[in-house]
Amino acid sequence: MAERDVVFKVLRYKQGETVPHYDTFTVKTDENTTALVALQAIRRDDDPSLTLRHSCHHGSCGTCGMRINGEEQLSCVVNVQELGTPTVVVEPLQNAPLVSDLVVDMAPFFDRYTQPEMPYVRQSEFMPEADVPDGIGHYTRYENCLECGLCVSACPVMGSDASYLGPAAMAAAWRVVAEPRGSDPEFALNWADNEHGCWRCHVAYECTEVCPSDVNPAEAIMSLRGELTKRKFRRVFGLGK
Amino acid sequence: MTSISILCLWLFTGYIMSNYHVVIIGGGGTGGALAHDLALRGLRVTLVERGEVTSGTTGRHHGLLHSGARYAVKDQESAIECIEENTILRKIAPGTFEENDGLFVAITDEDVEYSHAFIEGCAECGIPTQQLSKQEALRLEPNLTDDLILAVRIPDATMDAMRMPLRFFATAKKNGVDIKTYTEVLAIRKQGEAVTGVQVKDHTSGKVYDIGADLIVNAAGPWSGKVADMVGVEVPIRPSPGVMVAVRGRWCNMVINRLNTSSDGDIVVPQRGLSVIGTSSWVVDDPDNLGLPPDHIQAMYNHGTMMMPVLKNAPMRAAWSAARPLIGPRKADADTGRELSRTFKCFDHVDEGVEGFVTITGGKATTLRGMAEAAANVVCEKLGIEEPCRTREAVLLPHTAYYA
Incomplete structure (x- = not known):
């Protein structure tokens, strides 16, 4: 199994802050790691305050939409290693009010x-x-x-x-x-x-x-x-x- | 009794009831259905969930509304719960289910042998069956294997794993339940033997604060063991993950099950333009760290292909793990989880010296309403409230109302 460290640059924002900023995290990935699983690993191992929406994990519920390297995607079906970039930039959806980190108000x-x-x-x-x-x-x-x-x-x-x-x-x-x-x-x-x-x-x-x-x-x-x-x-x- | 005294009594009970405050920990299907039930019984309810609602086990299942047939031979308590709830859910959540039914397919002589006990078990549990010949079954589902010998039609259905429970959350919210997402419980407050509230952190703002409670219900599914640790009581829970694989293409329209004892890869559920093959079973200690064994993904393909050869070359859309909250000894030797019942249990921890703390766990997505009724009965009994359960009849709001 080809394990690889991938850097995630994640937009962060909490209620009351004036502007968002980015935090970076390094995540161990294998050939099956999805962007969603990597973000859950960040929440589990690095920062429990990271907020994101997710539910079905197979591209059926539509909850985990976000922008990954600038493109709108469902994070549960994005294979991290197939993205091919050394750094993966993760941002919330646009044209919806930002609640916190990757969560927008639907x-x-x-x-x-x-x-x-x-x-x-x-x-x-x-x-x-x-x-x-x-x-x-x-x-x-x-x-x-x-x-x-x-x-x-x-x-x-x-x-x-x-x-x-x-x-x-x-x-x-x-x-x-x-x-x-x-x-x-x-x-x-x-x-x-x-x-x-x-x-x-x-x-x-x-x-x-x-x-x-x-x-x-x-x-x-x-x-x-x-x-x-x-x-x-x-x-x-x-x-x- | 004079009418005035009846009025006074009514006002008094109304005053008492509206002031009892129940905090539910866990925003999965069980927590949502319990919030709905308690709200209809007139209680004040706050539900806290550390992430988005349905982000744990609830959203990740196949999307199967169980007929109960899967358990009709070896786990009849669960089978009966499933068929009862299957019937109720169709009534209270119209439009949520594809009325597509399911087939149990026999492809070996051993499967045919099993079909006798299966049909008998279904009859004992009140699950209607219709036996179909190979030709009849192939007419309904042309992608079934040519090895097919016979099939049995049962009232399974496809649901949306997130949107069905979301209707409970939507209705609960409309009825006044305060649903606090991204709100993690840090500690459970106690005075003497009684729990008095929770300390939470709102991850959208970083704010830490207390919520007072007359009673706390632990509805955290596979995480309920961790929540129980906060008050020092034991919940016999085994987080038992399974791997599911979604392939592109809707290769069947009914739910296809293998007509044999429960095993890996024995079901295919059509889900919109996808087909979901499931599932394996093992046990873990940490529900936040399930992993995704690659050999399980291959096993899903192999077993699914035995029932429907077309799946062999169907491109994979996603593979994922979800943890069932099965009731079993927490620290026992590793097993597969297959032998544990799919039924549910409600624990009042007063026997362990903690007052005002109840756990509801086990069960399945199909039985979420029944689990909620059982837990709500315990809650009301503890608080001395005599209100009947109304969730068997109350039609739920559409899932979109949750966001309104």
């Missing part, structure tokens, strides 16, 4: 994203008795969204428009339009149709780039634009919906 994310009209888990469409539309395999499972906030952190528009709906929420909206299964597509379309909605996107595709679950929010935003444009044309020419 409440604004959920405020924006939680709409009863956009259900999160539905009956498994794969079961033989499930009542789902034909061609379901064509759609991205929106249930694949982990609510991790990586897309919101990476989005260049989020930083400049505090009211922007953001990629995760609009991906949810598009899923309802594409495959409503009992939900109201009109609600989702109207919700996204404003200057802080799908028209505000700069088409940077950073959200899709960082999505750990292949939900492809950028494509969803483009699809919302396409559908809204189509409907507007039809309305202008009196063709109905």
Whole structure:
């Protein structure tokens, strides 16, 4: 087993401090060590006051999102030795209020994203008795969204428009339009149709780039634009919906 | 009794109840469900957790809502707990579970032999079964091995290991529970034989302070032995880790179990676009230092492949360890943990000379509500509160409400 010492440069911040700073720690790693396991080792062996969020440890819950060497990642599926850098820089997600160290407040994310009209888990469409539309395999499972906030952190528009709906929420909206299964597509379309909605996107595709679950929010935003444009044309020419 | 005296009694009991303060140590599924239960019984509750909620064992399991079938032959107490709680959870947490059921698959003659005791055991525990031929099972799950002989369908389900318990936290918070994350217990305060509170450190600010308590519940799972050490009592807990491997691709839609006695790599749970293979079992002393034995990762692939050959080449997404909090002698000789029951126990440490300190441990994610009910019954009895448990019926808020 190839053991190697890796230096971690971790952003630190506690409530009441004026500015964050960085602390460095050296961690013994092997070929299976993930960034999350390394951070837990730091907390266990070096500094119990290090705060971070984590839960499932396999890229399914979306809790351990952070920026690792400047890129939004789920720390539980980042192999430290495969990063290939002598120093690993770890920072919290952007575009969310910083609570402490690597912990950000997810409440604004959920405020924006939680709409009863956009259900999160539905009956498994794969079961033989499930009542789902034909061609379901064509759609991205929106249930694949982990609510991790990586897309919101990476989005260049989020930083400049505090009211922007953001990629995760609009991906949810598009899923309802594409495959409503009992939900109201009109609600989702109207919700996204404003200057802080799908028209505000700069088409940077950073959200899709960082999505750990292949939900492809950028494509969803483009699809919302396409559908809204189509409907507007039809309305202008009196063709109905 | 006159109506005025009834009113006075009602006001008086209300006053007493709202002033009893219970501190729960541990923000896993058990702590969350207990906070919810006690809040519904009218108690004032503070829950402290040193990290994020569900960051210990709770978030790290397969994501299986047990039917109990796994334990129907050798551990029927756990099997019955599982099927009862399985039924209740589906009712109080609608939308949380994929209604995908599970299959126990027989691929050897020995498995077929075991199926008789298995079906009988399930019947004894009230777990419905449906025997399927090879063809019927393959129609449901085409990726099963061609060695398949028969399968038994049972009401397992897939859940999200974090979001299911988060609904208990969300509801508890709405009902007034103070949930303090990143808050580590440094010491437990005592006066004479009675515990009176906890000294904690808030890691988001560095502040150290005391929280007074009429009663403290230790719900720290594999860490409950360490918490009990703070007041000098013994909790017979064996942190027993298992390795799980998540591979890319949803290779089955139902939960696939090996139809035999519990062993390494005997289950595959579909979890969104992943399939989770589990699990191994050994015992450790320190739940903060589990390690990840590489041979266990390979063993998961090998055993999983026996049921579903397609897993052999499925790329790995992650491998990780999680510690079960099994009830067993703490310092006993090393064993695998397989022989320990999956049931739960509530300990009132008054017998060991400590008043006001209760431990709830053991159990499984599927039985979190039942564990909470048992612990809440002990808490209420100790405090002289006669309020019934309401968590069998109360529908939980969605997980997103936790962040509201």
